[in-house]
Amino acid sequence: MSARTIQGQKNLQDITTGSPHGIGGSPLRPDGTLKVKGEFAYSSDMWHEDMLWGMALRSPHPRANILSVDISEALKTPGVYAVLTHEDIPGSKYYGLEIQDQPALAIDKVRYHGEAIALVAADHPETARRAVKKIKVEYEVLTPITTEEQALNPEVHGYVHEPHEYKSHGSGNICHSQKLVYGKGVTDEVKALADVVVKGEYEVGMQDQAFLGPESGLAVPAEDGGIDLYVATQWLHVDRQQMAPVLGLPEEKVRLTLAGVGGAFGGREDLSMQIHASLLAQRTGKPVKIVYARDESFFGHVHRHPAKMSYEHGATRDGKLVYSDVRLVLDGGAYASASPAVVGNAASLGNGPYNIPNVRMEAIALYTNNPSCGAMRGFGAVQACFGYETQMDRLAAELGMDPVELRQLNAMSEGDYLPTGQQIDSPAPVAELLRRVKDMPLPPPLDLTNLDIRELPGALSNTSHGEGIVRGIGYSVGIKNVGFSEGFDDYSTARVRLEVIGGEPVAMVHTAMAEVGQGGVTVHAQIARTELGVEQVTIHPANTEVGSAGSTSASRQTYMTGGAVKLAAEAVKYALIEKGRKRYGWAQNDLNLVGGKVVSESAGVLVPMVDLLGDEAIDLTREHHHRPTEAFDKETGQGFGHVQYTFCANRAVVDVDVELGLVKVVELTAAQDVGKALNPLSVVGQIQGGCTQALGLAVMEEIIVKDGKVRNASFTDYLIPTILDVPPIPVDVLELPDPNAPYGLRGVGEAPTVSATPSIVAAIRQATGIALNRIPVRPEHLTGTL
Amino acid sequence: MEFLRPATWDEALAAKAEHPTALPISGGTDVMVEMNFDVHRPSALLDLNRITELTEWSITDGVVRLGAAVPYSRIIDELSEPLPGLARAAHTVGSPQIRNRGGVGGNLGGASPAGDAHPALLAAGRDVYVEACSVRGTRLIPIDEFYVGVKRNSLEKDELIRSVFIPVADGPQQFSKIGTRNAMVIAVCAFGFALHPKNHTVGTGIGSAAPTPRRAVEAEQYLQGVLEERGLWESGDLLGTEVIQKFGELVKAAASPIDDVRGTADYRRHSLAVMARRTLTWTWNDYSKQIRSAA
Incomplete structure (x- = not known):
């Protein structure tokens, strides 16, 4: 269906191994066939013995004061294990990616259509749904602030966030602003230099990421009082960083593992059900699964700015x-x-x-x-x-x-x-x-x-x-x-382990990178093959046992976590060669790992990696930082x-x-x-x-x-x-x-x-x-x- | 929620009589979606999937008896000749998976103004009947009396749709539908048109542009008048742009659409006029060719 040409300069292009599955090759995705056949396990497919289903009550109003919340009828529903409001939150009540201005559950007011107010955990999703309907909320409905004109005239139309509760650097109803002046800016003198002027007003509607896998995850309470969360997300560590203070837990007691992600496109950068399922699991002592329905998904994630x-x-x-x-x-x-x-x-x-x-x-x-x-x-x-x-x-x-x-x-x-x-x-x-x-x-x-x-x-x-x-x-x-x-050090971490399994050298790559469909897992294996001269590479499940991989966004994962895998694999390679130097006294400076062997460009094959490694595993972790910005x-x-x-x-x-x-x-x-x-x-x-x-x-x-x-x-x-x-x-x-x-x-x-x-x-x-x-x-x- | 699974048609009618609020379900392409979105929580579902005769069709004396659950994909494959307008409408229903499950009975039962089958059924003529059955007996509801309000039809609480009777086409039929993407879309509006040379009538059907599917009565009468007066049924001569234009305007005038997320009322009226002109042109060109090749 499409023509493709690869063109450009030489040298860097020529970095490939003998392996067609190294970098520059196009090995197929490990998850591709499963996804096409419908056999891939997405986060919504998870199940745990004795688990409960979580569900949120969401606001039908874009702007309202909450006068009262009565959960008594919901609590009485047979099969309901917990009903929570913001009053039940053990730690900080607010979270946010950049500014902690969002309550985990609405506090006294709602600011958008679909904002979560209360949570239910029940033994069946239908029971949870019925219980949610029994929560009685008394609202004082206010006229929503929806236009630029309204937002910029808060003395007339009011504030989305009252000035005393402001957490952003802006003021009024401005969350953030950035000015820019370059050259002489726009002055009469500059304007006089133009022969032709074109002016236009343009508008962009609100686009949605429209991923097909709805927000979902499973929170399992652990014996140490912590939470193990299996979730579809874009950045495990930043989820943890936002969750832990709300749950009142130290970060090390909040452990995340990536579950199967059905698309992201930015829509999973913010938290959705992570805190909610964890709060319910903390309260009930049982595993809690939350899966959004399609309509809830549209309320449960952010969109592209109009x-x-x-x-x-x-x-x-x-x-x-x-x-x-x-x-x-x-x-x-x-x-x-x-x-x-x-x-x-x-x-x-x-x-x-x-x-x-x-x-x-x-x-x-x-x-x-x-x-x-x-x-x-x-x-x-x-x-x-x-x-x-x-x-x-x-x-x-x-x-x-x-x-x-x-x-x-x-x-x-x-x-x-x-x-x-x-x-x-x-x-x-x-x-x-x-x-x-x-x-x-x-x-x-x-x-x-x-x-x-x-x-x-x-x-x-x-x-x-x-x-x-x-x-x-x-x-x-x-x-x-x-x-x-803007000065953010979004580093990535990778751990690479090389050992002999079944008589073959095998590399294992362990990162916390969220595979959201972009193909990072494919590329990581290619990098390991190229750097280590091995064919067999396994990808460890992504979790918080290893350092942050940063977000799967900003077109950055191959650059950043791919770069970390390269650094870690190089370190493993040097460690192995160093081991060889010690054992065999190699003096050459032209050593490399190719086809499962240590090879000298001048002296040829020196030793199979299997012999050099023996029973030992080389297991190293490296961080990759991009050049600093400001x-x-x-x-x-x-x-x-x-x-x-x-x-x-x-x-x-x-x-x-x-x-x-x-x-x-x-x-x-x-x-x-x-x-x-x-x-x-x-x-x-x-x-x-x-x-x-x-x-x-x-x-x-x-x-x-x-x-x-x-x-x-x-x-x-x-x-x-x-x-x-x-x-x-x-x-x-x-x-x-x-x-x-x-x-x-x-x-x-x-x-x-x-x-x-x-x-x-x-x-x-x-x-x-x-x-x-x-x-x-x-x-x-x-x-x-x- | 109770789940009733009758094995036979008689059992189904008995179950419906006993549970008049039970919601019949066959392909589930509408009912299940609405349940998922929490639009309905019926007290009971009445599953008709075990009743095989609902998925059968037959032709007797120039009339198709189309089982309520014959899926759209089979209407396309098996009935494109006798029911060309309905088959064209069937092509526009959802996705292949939905066409494999959904049938005309569900469209009629739901009676949504956006149902794709309705304009084609209306255009097929006034001798289209919905076979409504209950333990009390069977009645044939003329299609013009079937749609009574937004998502309301003239079925009694104890009645189930057994089939639809539709005359075999005796002339060209067309169906056009507007959606804002090129497949898998609910109609912004739709138009069905048919020529019935045997009785010198034409049929129209408007979808998604009024509280119910409806006929453009004045447009039909105007066109029938022109065709008759000018002897065009016999000659197959050109209609002329004025007639086509006027027909489009009358179709447009027959609609009473609203603004909603799928489109504006103005756009619906505008596009109905365009679809009416185009479908009339296509059908009349086909008819003219038939006349000329017969001559």
Whole structure:
């Protein structure tokens, strides 16, 4: 279905073992077949003898004071073991990823539709459900704060968090803000340099991660008074760090093991059922399982921030950008979650991969009574990309230039500076990526004489036999950072053990990395094979017995935990060689482990590893830290804030039924620099998946919130692309190594999610001639029937 | 919750009489989803899966008797010729798994205005009947009297749907549905259209654009009038854009949609007009070809 080419420079690419299953090869995922056959054990499949089922009572109101909670009837229900409210919490009542502003259970007020108020543990889920219904809550319902205008006028509309209870660095209803001034900023003098000015207001709806495996886990009380939690999450150690204070336990008594994760995309960065199940297990002394139903899942995790964005670009007549003036307002909802970091990304990346000599930017996240928003694939860079890329198309039109040429003319490359003042010190082939997608062959035009209606907008819904169909083509490019930023040391730990099992040298890799479907477990084994010259590698279950692996997010796991596995494997390799030197007195400096043997480049095979190891195991743990970054200056946004950058360019070809406003994406091409493809098959899969999620945002995915209430908490009405919506996605992979990164690799997973959406909207715009300043584009926008 | 599993149709009718609030379940593609979302907690479920005759169909005297539980996938595979409009509607139902389980009986029992089968049943003509049975006997409810309100039908509490009687198509039939993705979607709105050359009538059905599935009566009458006056049934000549346009406007006027999460009322009206024009054009082109090839 897709073409793929791997191109780039030599040397780093040539790091491979003789093993086709080392890095640079494409061994299959260990969990792939199980998942396809339905045999993989997800976190929702767990069972424990004597276990109870936990369930939460959630608020039907986005904003209300809780006058009373009466649990007496619920407690009397046969089969109910415990009913808890915030009064039963043994430790701290608040938690949060960055700011501890979220109560584990609502205290006297609720701030969003779906906020958890009380918990029930019962011997059957149906019993728990009935008991939840018997909890009586008396509310004083308040008018929710849902708009920017309301949030920014707290003296009229009130506060989501009262000023005296403020825990964020913001004020009013602003959770976090970041300003940025680059060059001369935007002054009259600067504006006078521009021949052409393009201004636009853009809006992005609330996208959901839409993972298929609902939040779930099993908390088992331990004999030492601690809790063993088996859970689907993205970062075991940060879950523990947030849980322990609430449970009133030291961290070492909260032990987490990763359970089967059914997708994440940022939606499992925050806690969901972890504290709730553990509280119930503590109280009842029994294992407690919680599995969210689909509708509860939509209330149980944060979403992508909806955004209102204002962009102004000035350029010379020949297309050189002179300045940009940008304001991004992100709706963070009721609790902070990852809003501060999302704001940092939006501000620092919100001008795109372009050289703009003068920039003024402000990004803010609001507190409102809408659903909380936080991490989602692309993390603050997605919303802005729709804004700046739409601006580039409009500027090109204004100047009568080709939109790709305008982008190439202003594209940043290695050695250039971001508006944060950070120099790009590794390849940034922005213009080249654009050239590549533009040069790819176009799909054939629609053949009206030989129609397959599955290829048309509407497909088998049979809305067109060719009537009203207009084709459009659009381009876009985007920028994303890799790893945690702004001074955060998100190190990773890996333990590697080498020993002889059954007469063969076998490596074991143990990390706390959350495998959420990204393929980290595959890559870890490849790294161990390459570094240790062994074929057999086992992956230890991820748990908190080993040090933190950081989060499976920010496109960082192959870079960070992959890098830690590399360090640990190298340490094991050196330890083994050192053992050989001591035993055999080897003097050569050209020793390596290849094919299960210690090999000297000059002297050939020295000894089988099995003989050298004997009964001994070499077991070493290493931490991998990326180069340090620094916080952005609060007022100027200047600072060496990001670890690494990644770029993706797209071309979208769409057919639009212009009478009905229905869209079929015909083809979505991507070109991305990945530094080094450790597993080329997984790399292409990540890029195609990222493009698909971007397609969803372009034409269908939105949580509809009205007056603070979620209207479509189901996969019946929150639509994600099906196979008939996803076109062929040809991927052109560049490999230009980053000298700062392990193997020269560049994080892959997010860049296409950032960049692909605007190309699709641009293509629809070309087909219809309609401005389209809001995503997702709905049929109403295309037919004037909103 | 009680779970009743009758082995025969008579036992099923007896069970329904004894438990009038029992909710019949066959494919479960609707009932189970709603139970999962806690929309219903019926006192009892009446499982019809053991009653094999519900999954059978037959044709007698030009009329299809379609068992209530014949799954959509079999309607597509086995009944595309006699029931082309319903088969096209069946293509748009959910996913392959849902089409393997769900049937027309469930659509009728649920009586959701968004049910995909309804516009096709209405368009198939006024001689479509729902066979409603109880221990008291059997009655044939004309399709035009079946839908009485939002998710309400004219079944009595003790009645079960045995089958639907639908005349074999005597002319081209079409079905179009709007969804905001290209598969597996609940209708934003839908339109069924059929030509009935034998009795010189046309049939329409509107879905998801009124409290109940409904017919565009004035549009039907207008078109029947034009076809008759101009002798178009005999000649198969072109309808002309004015007629097609007017027909679309009358279909649009017949709807009384609302704004909801799936779409706006304006869009529903607008797209109904477009679908009405297109389906009329397609069916009339097919009819013209038949006339000409017969001549």
